[in-house]
Amino acid sequence: xxxxxxxxxxxxxxxxxxxxxxxxxxxxxxxxxxxxxxxxxxxxxxxxxxxxxxxxxxxxxxxxxxxxxxxxxxxxxxxxxxxxxxxxxxxxxxxxxxxxxxxxxxxxxxxxxxxxxxxxxxxxxxxxxxxxxxxxxxxxxxxxxxxxxxxxxxxxxxxxxxxxxxxxxxxxxxxxxxxxxxxxxxxxxxxxxxxxxxxxxxxxxxxxxxxxxxxxxxxxxxxxxxxxxxxxxxxxxxxxxxxxxxxxxxxxxxxxxxxxxxxxxxxxxxxxxxxxxxxxxxxxxxxxxxxxxxxxxxxxxxxxxxxxxxxxxxxxxxxxxxxxxxxxxxxxxxxxxxxxxxxxxxxxxxxxxxxxxxxxxxxxxxxxxxxxxxxxxxxxxxxxxxxxxxxxxxxxxxxxxxxxxxxxxxxxxxxxxxxxxxxxxxxxxxxxxxxxxxxxxxxxxxxxxxxxxxxxxxxxxxxxxx
Ligand code: B12
Ligand code: SF4
Numbered sequence: 001x002x003x004x005x006x007x008x009x010x011x012x013x014x015x016x017x018x019x020x021x022x023x024x025x026x027x028x029x030x031x032x033x034x035x036x037x038x039x040x041x042x043x044x045x046x047x048x049x050x051x052x053x054x055x056x057x058x059x060x061x062x063x064x065x066x067x068x069x070x071x072x073x074x075x076x077x078x079x080x081x082x083x084x085x086x087x088x089x090x091x092x093x094x095x096x097x098x099x100x101x102x103x104x105x106x107x108x109x110x111x112x113x114x115x116x117x118x119x120x121x122x123x124x125x126x127x128x129x130x131x132x133x134x135x136x137x138x139x140x141x142x143x144x145x146x147x148x149x150x151x152x153x154x155x156x157x158x159x160x161x162x163x164x165x166x167x168x169x170x171x172x173x174x175x176x177x178x179x180x181x182x183x184x185x186x187x188x189x190x191x192x193x194x195x196x197x198x199x200x201x202x203x204x205x206x207x208x209x210x211x212x213x214x215x216x217x218x219x220x221x222x223x224x225x226x227x228x229x230x231x232x233x234x235x236x237x238x239x240x241x242x243x244x245x246x247x248x249x250x251x252x253x254x255x256x257x258x259x260x261x262x263x264x265x266x267x268x269x270x271x272x273x274x275x276x277x278x279x280x281x282x283x284x285x286x287x288x289x290x291x292x293x294x295x296x297x298x299x300x301x302x303x304x305x306x307x308x309x310x311x312x313x314x315x316x317x318x319x320x321x322x323x324x325x326x327x328x329x330x331x332x333x334x335x336x337x338x339x340x341x342x343x344x345x346x347x348x349x350x351x352x353x354x355x356x357x358x359x360x361x362x363x364x365x366x367x368x369x370x371x372x373x374x375x376x377x378x379x380x381x382x383x384x385x386x387x388x389x390x391x392x393x394x395x396x397x398x399x400x401x402x403x404x405x406x407x408x409x410x411x412x413x414x415x416x417x418x419x420x421x422x423x424x425x426x427x428x429x430x431x432x433x434x435x436x437x438x439x440x441x442x443x444x445x446x447x448x449x450x451x452x453x454x455x456x457x458x459x460x461x462x463x464x465x466x
Pocket of ligand 2: 189190191192193196197198199234235264288
């Protein structure tokens with residue numbers, strides 16, 4: 001078919017979220033574009049949260065690849081439909097189509113489930129030949145000539161992450177060096193929390209880039225960007241020995257940059273690790289605190305207790321590292337009191353920023369299976385599966401109560417008090433974060449109190465809001 005020009009699109013988030021002010025691309029589209037670029041394709045990456053796509057480039061492409069998670073699926077499908085109407089073949093991948101390929105095949109010619117690196121290259125090779133042998137491509141889903149959806153067997157996870165190229169952000173439309181810069185050093189997570197879709201996507205085996213390869217990627221990142229480097233690994237410290245080797249090398253090789261990463265509370269048990277983190281430029285740790293309710297921590301299968309959470313917060317702060325505390329509320333064992341106590345707790349322990357997410361059954365998780373089986377999903381308007389909307393029937397509260405109480409809780413945290421406290425310290429970053437958070441929460445609360453949003457919410461009616 002003579003494929004030359006390829007567009008990659010990551011559709012934008014359906015609404016404002018806590019990171020909207022600092023948009024970060026997921027690495028999938030950038031990495032796959034880099035691989036295709038190295039193979040000689042004329043490829044461009046459009047991250048809609050950064051800038052609107054150049055539709056003249058997209059619509060003159062031989063193929064369009066779309067990367068989507070659940071909350072962006074509806075936008076992805078709209079794009080897919082429009083591009084296919086122009087006779088442009090569409091390939092989809094990412095966490096949502098991986099778990100619901102039948103749905104995605106209504107809007108795409110092909111879905112590549114799981115990790116896309118090898119499957120995409122094999123598919124393009126077959127399409128180029130004109131008479132594709134699709135059945136041999138592991139992880140591929142497609143519709144055959146009889147109109148039946150075919151799902152080829154899953155592909156094994158990539159074994160050697162060092163074979164991956166360094167993502168080339170120059171392919172990203174409107175990328176500027178001031179954008180937060182994502183870096184990946186590992187895939188997978190040895191834990192198995194009930195609400196998390198990472199295990200289905202990347203597996204429980206913790207696969208790592210070598211220390212050398214990680215350092216070379218960090219050096220490249222530092223050479224092209226002065227911005228904070230965000231290590232997108234789900235658990236940057238799952239193998240503490242390796243993490244320490246990376247950090248020590250950053251210090252001795254003078255790789256100077258501010259960086260942030262996602263970790264679990266275990267980091268709090270290792271002062272040497274925290275010291276190395278602080279000395280190598282760690283600005284903020286994004287920590288999955290999840291809940292202050294011990295029964296909920298058990299239900300989530302989080303394998304951490306309240307004491308782990310408290311001592312982790314204290315240890316991390318003592319090392320001068322900021323904390324972004326991530327909580328997930330709305331479990332079977334959570335009630336209104338839990339929500340209110342979560343904010344009291346965050347304030348008492350002086351957490352720098354928090355994100356209160358509403359428990360969301362995402363496709364590919366044990367939670368989704370349970371909610372589907374028991375008929376507790378309120379709807380499947382995927383744009384609301386953004387952890388800011390209640391999409392299932394909680395056990396101890398009504399959906400409207402969980403929604404409003406969560407917003408109020410965020411509002412209590414990102415309050416004028418928060419803003420002025422940081423302003424008084426001339427800490428303009430957190431002052432801005434506070435203002436942004438406050439404005440976003442006020443806007444959502446107003447929408448609920450006037451029932452504008454409630455009226456259009458598929459989750460509950462106006463009467464339930466009042
Ligand atoms: C960085 C990150 C963010 C950043 C940037 C987000 C962004 N631009 O979307 C921030 C912090 C802002 C964020 C926000 C959110 N995130 Co987030 N995030 C991540 C994280 C940690 C890393 C993403 C990444 O770079 N991964 C590494 C790359 C290589 O993986 P990848 O992009 O998935 O690509 C691979 C495959 O999916 C596939 N592939 C992907 N696209 C395509 C396309 C084609 C054509 C093909 C063939 C293959 C393919 O091949 C790639 C290479 O193997 C992931 C967890 C994870 N491990 O992925 C969660 C994750 C993607 N986030 C998630 C969620 C829920 C959210 C939020 C809704 C809530 C929140 N946490 O605040 C918001 C929504 C934002 C939005 N865009 O709407 C979920 C998504 C699950 C789902 N089914 O929806 C994940 C999986 C985390 C989880 N625990 O479940 N997130
Ligand atoms: S929530 Fe974090 S610790 Fe739990 S399985 Fe997902 S990535 Fe691992």
